[in-house]
Amino acid sequence: xxxxxxxxxFITRCRAHRLNVTPxxxxxxxxxxxxxxxxxxxxxxxxxxxxxxxISLATVxxxxxxxxxxxxxxxxTNLHDTLRYDARxxxxxxxxxxxxxxxxxxxxxxxxxxxxxxxxxxxxxLLSFGVHFDIICSDCxxxx
Numbered sequence: 001x002x003x004x005x006x007x008x009x010f011i012t013r014c015r016a017h018r019l020n021v022t023p024x025x026x027x028x029x030x031x032x033x034x035x036x037x038x039x040x041x042x043x044x045x046x047x048x049x050x051x052x053x054x055i056s057l058a059t060v061x062x063x064x065x066x067x068x069x070x071x072x073x074x075x076x077t078n079l080h081d082t083l084r085y086d087a088r089x090x091x092x093x094x095x096x097x098x099x100x101x102x103x104x105x106x107x108x109x110x111x112x113x114x115x116x117x118x119x120x121x122x123x124x125x126l127l128s129f130g131v132h133f134d135i136i137c138s139d140c141x142x143x144x
Contacts, residue, residue, distance in 0.1 A: 006033050006087070010072060017070040027052050028063045032073055033087040038094075038103035040082045076103055077132060093130055097137040104137070 001009075010029050014021045031044045039047075045060045064085055067073045076084040076094055084103055093106040111131050 003030070003033060013070070013072050017072075019066065019070065024052055024055050024059060025063055025067075027055075028060060029067065029072070029087070032064075032067075032085055038076045038084040038086050040084050044085075091128075093132060095133040095135045095137075097140055098134050099136055099140040102137050102139075106131070106133070 007026070007030065010026075011021050014025070019025070027048045028044060031047045032039060035043065035047070037043075041057065041060045041064055044064070045055070045057045048055060048060075064073065064083070068075050068085070071089055074086045074089050076086045077096060082101070086103075086105075088105065091112050093108065093111050095104040095106055096102070097104075114129070114131070116126055116129060
C-alpha cells in the first residue's frame with residue numbers, strides 16, 4: 001500500500017472515530033508509517049520537530065495514545081522501558097532483540113491460528129492476542 005493510500009485510510013479512520021485530522025496528527029502518523037523500526041515517541045518527536053516547531057513531546061505521546069486507543073496504530077510493546085508503535089494493525093507478531101531492541105514483524109498463519117486454552121482466558125472474553133519472541137538478532141549475534 002502506498003503512503004498516500006495509508007494517509008487516505010488514516011483520514012477515514014480519524015473521521016470514523018470523530019478525530020480531527022490536524023497537521024500535527026498527520027505528521028505523527030506519517031512518521032510512524034515512514035519508520036519500519038517501530039519507533040518510540042522520542043524518535044517520532046525528533047523526526048517531526050523541525051517541520052513542526054511548536055509541537056511538544058507530550059503532544060506526541062498523547063496523540064500516539066489516542067491513535068492506539070482508536071486502533072489507528074498499535075502498541076507493539078512497552079517492554080525495555082520504552083513504548084514502540086506500529087502502523088500495521090493487521091494480525092501479526094513480533095521478535096524483539098534483547099540487545100539492540102530492534103523489533104521485527106512476524107507474519108505466520110500457524111501463529112495466527114493458535115488455540116488459546118480456556119485455562120488461560122478463564123471467564124474472560126479474548127479480544128485479540130499477539131505473540132512476541134525475545135531474541136538476539138543476527139546483527140547482534142554476529143558481533144559476539
